[in-house]
Amino acid sequence: MTTKLFGEPIPRREDPRLVSGAGRYLDDLGPDALAVAFVRSPHAHARIIDIDVTDALDVDGLVAIYTYEDLAGRVAEPLPVLIPHPALHAPRTAHPLANGVVRHVGEAVAMVVATDRYVAEDVCDRIRVGYRPLPAVVGIDAACAATHRVHEDVPDNTAARLVQEVGDAPAAIAAAPYRLELELEIERSASMPMEGRGVYARWDAADRSLRVYSSTQTSTSLRFALATKLELPVDRVEVVTPDVGGGFGVKIVHPWPEEVLVPWAAIRLGRELRWTEDRREHFVASAHERGQRHRVRVGFDADGRLRGLDVTFWHDNGAYTPYGIIVPVITATQLLGPYRPGAYRVEFASLYTNTVQVTPYRGAGRPQGVYAMERTMDAIAQQLGIDRATVRERNFIQPEQMPYDHGMIFQDGRPLIYDSGDYPAAMAMLKELVGWDDFAAYRERARAAGRRVGIGLACYVEGTGVGPYEGAHVRVETTGQVVVATGLTSQGQGHETVFAQVAADALGVPIDDVTVVTGDTRRFKYAVGTFASRAAVMSGSAVALAAGKVRDKAVRIAAEALEADPGDLEIVDGAVQVKGDPAARIALGTVAALANPLRYSFDAQTALATQFAKAARVDRPPVADDDEPGLEATDYYSPIRSTFAYGMHAAIVETDPETADIRVLRYCVVHDCGNLINPRIVAGQVHGGVAQGIGGALYERLAYDRDGQLLNASFMDFLMPYASEVPAIEIAHLQTPSPLNPLGVKGAGEAGVIPGSAVLASAIEDAEGFRISRMPISPSELWELRQRHATGASPADRDPADRDPVDREGS
Amino acid sequence: MTEVRHDVRLRVNGVERSAAAPARRLLSDFLRHDLRLTGTHVGCEHGVCGACTVLVDGRPMRSCLLFAVSVDGAEITTVEGCRSGDGGLGPVQQAFLECHGLQCGFCTPGFITTITAYLAEHPDPTEEEAREAIGGNLCRCTGYVNIVASVLRAAELIRSGGRPA
Amino acid sequence: MKPASFVYHRPTDLGDALAALAEVGHDGKVLAGGQSLVPVLTMRLAAPGHLVDINRLAELRHVTVTGDAVRVGALARHTDLERDEPAYAVLPLLRRATAHVAHRTIRNRGTTVGSLVHADPAAELPAVLAVLAGEVELVRAGGGRRLVPAGEFFLGPLESAVRPGELAVSATFPVPPAGTGSAWLELSRRRGDYALVGVGVLVTLDAEQRVTRVRAGYVSVGPTPIVLDLTDAVAGQRYDEAAWAAAGALAATLVHPEEDIHATAAYRRHLVAVLTSRAAQRAGADAAGTGAGTEGAE
Numbered sequence A: 001m002t003t004k005l006f007g008e009p010i011p012r013r014e015d016p017r018l019v020s021g022a023g024r025y026l027d028d029l030g031p032d033a034l035a036v037a038f039v040r041s042p043h044a045h046a047r048i049i050d051i052d053v054t055d056a057l058d059v060d061g062l063v064a065i066y067t068y069e070d071l072a073g074r075v076a077e078p079l080p081v082l083i084p085h086p087a088l089h090a091p092r093t094a095h096p097l098a099n100g101v102v103r104h105v106g107e108a109v110a111m112v113v114a115t116d117r118y119v120a121e122d123v124c125d126r127i128r129v130g131y132r133p134l135p136a137v138v139g140i141d142a143a144c145a146a147t148h149r150v151h152e153d154v155p156d157n158t159a160a161r162l163v164q165e166v167g168d169a170p171a172a173i174a175a176a177p178y179r180l181e182l183e184l185e186i187e188r189s190a191s192m193p194m195e196g197r198g199v200y201a202r203w204d205a206a207d208r209s210l211r212v213y214s215s216t217q218t219s220t221s222l223r224f225a226l227a228t229k230l231e232l233p234v235d236r237v238e239v240v241t242p243d244v245g246g247g248f249g250v251k252i253v254h255p256w257p258e259e260v261l262v263p264w265a266a267i268r269l270g271r272e273l274r275w276t277e278d279r280r281e282h283f284v285a286s287a288h289e290r291g292q293r294h295r296v297r298v299g300f301d302a303d304g305r306l307r308g309l310d311v312t313f314w315h316d317n318g319a320y321t322p323y324g325i326i327v328p329v330i331t332a333t334q335l336l337g338p339y340r341p342g343a344y345r346v347e348f349a350s351l352y353t354n355t356v357q358v359t360p361y362r363g364a365g366r367p368q369g370v371y372a373m374e375r376t377m378d379a380i381a382q383q384l385g386i387d388r389a390t391v392r393e394r395n396f397i398q399p400e401q402m403p404y405d406h407g408m409i410f411q412d413g414r415p416l417i418y419d420s421g422d423y424p425a426a427m428a429m430l431k432e433l434v435g436w437d438d439f440a441a442y443r444e445r446a447r448a449a450g451r452r453v454g455i456g457l458a459c460y461v462e463g464t465g466v467g468p469y470e471g472a473h474v475r476v477e478t479t480g481q482v483v484v485a486t487g488l489t490s491q492g493q494g495h496e497t498v499f500a501q502v503a504a505d506a507l508g509v510p511i512d513d514v515t516v517v518t519g520d521t522r523r524f525k526y527a528v529g530t531f532a533s534r535a536a537v538m539s540g541s542a543v544a545l546a547a548g549k550v551r552d553k554a555v556r557i558a559a560e561a562l563e564a565d566p567g568d569l570e571i572v573d574g575a576v577q578v579k580g581d582p583a584a585r586i587a588l589g590t591v592a593a594l595a596n597p598l599r600y601s602f603d604a605q606t607a608l609a610t611q612f613a614k615a616a617r618v619d620r621p622p623v624a625d626d627d628e629p630g631l632e633a634t635d636y637y638s639p640i641r642s643t644f645a646y647g648m649h650a651a652i653v654e655t656d657p658e659t660a661d662i663r664v665l666r667y668c669v670v671h672d673c674g675n676l677i678n679p680r681i682v683a684g685q686v687h688g689g690v691a692q693g694i695g696g697a698l699y700e701r702l703a704y705d706r707d708g709q710l711l712n713a714s715f716m717d718f719l720m721p722y723a724s725e726v727p728a729i730e731i732a733h734l735q736t737p738s739p740l741n742p743l744g745v746k747g748a749g750e751a752g753v754i755p756g757s758a759v760l761a762s763a764i765e766d767a768e769g770f771r772i773s774r775m776p777i778s779p780s781e782l783w784e785l786r787q788r789h790a791t792g793a794s795p796a797d798r799d800p801a802d803r804d805p806v807d808r809e810g811s
Numbered sequence B: 001m002t003e004v005r006h007d008v009r010l011r012v013n014g015v016e017r018s019a020a021a022p023a024r025r026l027l028s029d030f031l032r033h034d035l036r037l038t039g040t041h042v043g044c045e046h047g048v049c050g051a052c053t054v055l056v057d058g059r060p061m062r063s064c065l066l067f068a069v070s071v072d073g074a075e076i077t078t079v080e081g082c083r084s085g086d087g088g089l090g091p092v093q094q095a096f097l098e099c100h101g102l103q104c105g106f107c108t109p110g111f112i113t114t115i116t117a118y119l120a121e122h123p124d125p126t127e128e129e130a131r132e133a134i135g136g137n138l139c140r141c142t143g144y145v146n147i148v149a150s151v152l153r154a155a156e157l158i159r160s161g162g163r164p165a
Numbered sequence C: 001m002k003p004a005s006f007v008y009h010r011p012t013d014l015g016d017a018l019a020a021l022a023e024v025g026h027d028g029k030v031l032a033g034g035q036s037l038v039p040v041l042t043m044r045l046a047a048p049g050h051l052v053d054i055n056r057l058a059e060l061r062h063v064t065v066t067g068d069a070v071r072v073g074a075l076a077r078h079t080d081l082e083r084d085e086p087a088y089a090v091l092p093l094l095r096r097a098t099a100h101v102a103h104r105t106i107r108n109r110g111t112t113v114g115s116l117v118h119a120d121p122a123a124e125l126p127a128v129l130a131v132l133a134g135e136v137e138l139v140r141a142g143g144g145r146r147l148v149p150a151g152e153f154f155l156g157p158l159e160s161a162v163r164p165g166e167l168a169v170s171a172t173f174p175v176p177p178a179g180t181g182s183a184w185l186e187l188s189r190r191r192g193d194y195a196l197v198g199v200g201v202l203v204t205l206d207a208e209q210r211v212t213r214v215r216a217g218y219v220s221v222g223p224t225p226i227v228l229d230l231t232d233a234v235a236g237q238r239y240d241e242a243a244w245a246a247a248g249a250l251a252a253t254l255v256h257p258e259e260d261i262h263a264t265a266a267y268r269r270h271l272v273a274v275l276t277s278r279a280a281q282r283a284g285a286d287a288a289g290t291g292a293g294t295e296g297a298e
């Protein structure tokens, strides 16, 4: 191999297109398509009395109006429960259009098709829907109280209840020399990609085939779902993912109501249809995440070593559970981080409320779990008067204990076994990077100058690269060009570049000869999707495997042509050559031609493969029994279980002693995601994640009032950080290869965001000297806490609703 | 009742363009759907994200907060027009590519137009000024670190004659 | 999120504009920079039948400095005012406050006068007009003309004294007496956001550098811009020794802010005290000719 591309920070191959305005995002497609808009519920919970379209009918440009009554067959059924789970005893999903009852503001009630979106919205304005409001259930308290129900047939508003246990945690805690109980809360945020969702559908009536473009994180699965819903043979449905303007989780859910309705109506009308979600719709009609309340009971010894951990938490899943209970399941397992918990018990309830449904947002339950665990570590350190880093170090799983089996079941239904990692080394690196040991002196100097600063840290372990599988197809054209196709989609992570790096290395061709196609079911039909930091691990490995097969075949064919032993051949710069004798070489394009024994020729290259061109061996068929024509191969990668990346973050904050304004002065990251295919792209993923972590900790929340109205459904009031709110981010990488896959890689996509709330709560607590147990935190809330603290009412001392007799403050 | 259409003429990226559109057509939609210049993106339609930023007579503005008819006759520069004279990538585009200043690329057009206008007035910004210059544009992917670097790199490219050094 | 349809008028001189406004009356709205109006239309929170676009009235795009005032025409953009050197020379508060209005891209289109008419209690320029006791000039077809002082101009949240058929053609910001310094300070969640609390303070000193007058104008603490006279708290004290915190404390007792999703009422009141005291100190130093950095964000 001449130049190794694996590990090189090469520029991205998608960028020339994207920086010049030549990207093709969903709303850029189908300029002549009809436009779709929806009438959405203004009520959090209501019965639909009637829908009157009379006034709308004379709007010039109206094409069609649909309500639930118009739906039939499987389209009229509730949307699927994508990930059933034995503990999810009461799954509920929405109908594509509300069937008599609406359960959150924003739920679709009627669909309008018109000549353009302006007109479609005019029509929506004129459709009169009569509602009889029902009491709204908003927030965890109301859901638990169950005075009112979100779903008539779920009396306790509980979708799922799950307990996992390793050892006897309550007993271990009772027997521990020290005990603590904490109540820790985190509020909702949302993926909030800059591009909303969108669907564009074309029906070819003559061919009876459907092509759907969707801004989705899973085109392959959407294809199967649509074939099922629309009752079409799978091979009559194609789904294409164009350039995607960010997803961060929200676009993994499928099929969305709109993804079913737009193609359905396109078929009925025989017209091209496009729906582009606007920002207001995205706030009230897609998905949120994060809202959880945790009660942590912990027992530990005088050194701060955990004896037992007992966590109960309440997860607000919104009105529906299309994505099952993946988020709380991840919290329950990933809360453990890099620690040995002693005995562990976790129990959660997943609760219905009359708010937007909850599905994974980058991090997917981990930010909450890490927050609960790391706040607990800080509390232990504080209780014992031990340095916060030291307490963590004492509880770390040691490198020689890898692989480490927690004895639990992970979100993929497989055992929770960490594959590799060196947590003590990472902690040492972080302390060095942020200057942990010198900070106390700095804090004192700052205080003397009237400034208030604090430092915080947090650790996490992240199961990445979850199965079941991904695949790839690699084909060498007779021109020597290599085409790689994966079913997996991209949402901006640079897959075109990273997969090309892997393929070019595995094949021995220049990267400029490689083209990558992602997320187009015409090119690759089987895939799971882009989520859970799995693309590099899963598809990267599949590309390496498929490219390896192609390489082997090329060598075999070339050996015959060169009359050499396959073992003496290598591929260099796009040609197969005899090791040590570069003159004896044959271009891959030629090998590709030879790989397809032809009757007909189209050019000089293919002429080489025609039946009279070469001295044919007549003792066997032109294509062997176990062979196929063409220099191409498909392969799949399916791991035994997830691989576990990890990281540790530290932040230094300054809080204004008077205004309580909070500024992040420094943000440091130590990160280990195994081997790095492209370090520049990994760093970019971390940067973006950190910004979302800071957003979630200090700025973003979804503020519902008691009636279930979302009060901040706009970018004016849902405060995603601008450049002015994100500091420079300092990163150090460790690389502990994963033993589980051929590339030794682990996922990196979610890492940056996970410890955000934990680390900033820790730093603010350090600056202020009182416990922070509710995130996100605004200057106003910090100031209110100061007032309460000054009057002696520490927020951590709030009574949990149903506490049982455990010592609150140690023994 | 059919809606009245107005003839809107703009000089877009140096080319005279015109189309008939209702008065309520936002400039962002006019560029994207009437002129089919889809490089300008729409992220919020209420003026906050900056994805739709274009230059109107040289000044960056939110195209989602302008009616096309209201800027009839104006000179408009979109991301498609931020190329260099010879049709290659312009210096700001080149800098984004070199510095990994984008991931999904959805916010990128708004940054590129904003930065192009900014550097025309401030050829040699400090890092802090670079951060301030992009302060009105949202990006959900990059954490801005590499966008700040892109501003500085673009300034360098422009100072050295617009060519990658 | 697309606006409802409307009838579009694009007058090219003031007379035609006034005629158009007279014709459409209650059913019409002026379109200036559109930076507040367009989002309202796009979200269909309003759907006027007519828009009268004043962007062709070149005669209204001016910033004029007379001896004792800065007059800003209805088509002057925020950026025009912010960058106007003669205006800054006589009334630096204008630039200091305008720099906090949204981000550059918005300021390039939005107008100062539009901001006054829009009368958002969270907006900077209404508070500046109020603290300077300026006035707005309103005209209508047929020669009707009113000069409305700031104190009577802001009637409530998003409600100004402009009546249907009227056009605000200019606003006048009086230059405060000699010896006056100014400062603008605000705290917002993100840079460029509307402020949680913002304050513009004017401090006037006598020849001995003693405080003779303190006036403060606030955003986001009431339904309209709030103006307070805080002179009593520090009168007669030298600017570099004055108990500015007392001015802040006094201010906090005089305001009645409300709670929203970004801040509690008590916190806002507290910010009034802190920001007033800091801004007054800076304004005092500015008056004494030693002030610097008053353009900074807080």
Ligand SMILES: Cc1cc2nc3c(=O)[nH]c(=O)nc-3n(C[C@H](O)[C@H](O)[C@H](O)COP(=O)(O)OP(=O)(O)OC[C@H]3O[C@@H](n4cnc5c(N)ncnc54)[C@H](O)[C@@H]3O)c2cc1C
Pocket (backbone or CB within 6 Å): B046, B047, B048, C029, C030, C031, C032, C033, C034, C035, C036, C037, C038, C039, C074, C100, C101, C102, C103, C106, C109, C110, C111, C112, C113, C114, C115, C116, C117, C118, C122, C123, C124, C125, C162, C166, C167, C168, C169, C192, C193, C194, C195
């Ligand atoms: C994202 C964003 C952030 C913002 N942040 C801030 C901020 O921090 N601080 C701030 O102060 N502002 C902020 N603004 C608002 C901005 O300053 C507006 O430009 C300003 O409020 C209105 O000016 P305009 O010229 O755009 O008026 P328009 O939007 O055109 O009009 C506003 C209203 O005033 C009326 N009107 C306008 N001009 C006249 C006139 N001459 N005579 C009669 N009626 C008239 C209109 O009919 C309309 O009702 C922000 C806007 C956006 C989009």
Ligand code: FES
Pocket (backbone or CB within 6 Å): B041, B042, B043, B044, B045, B046, B047, B048, B049, B050, B051, B052, B053, B062, B063, B064, B065
């Ligand atoms: S789309 Fe115009 S600012 Fe967001």
Ligand code: FES
Pocket (backbone or CB within 6 Å): A194, A245, A246, A492, B101, B102, B103, B104, B105, B106, B107, B108, B138, B139, B140, B141, B142
């Ligand atoms: S690159 Fe995706 S939003 Fe900026």
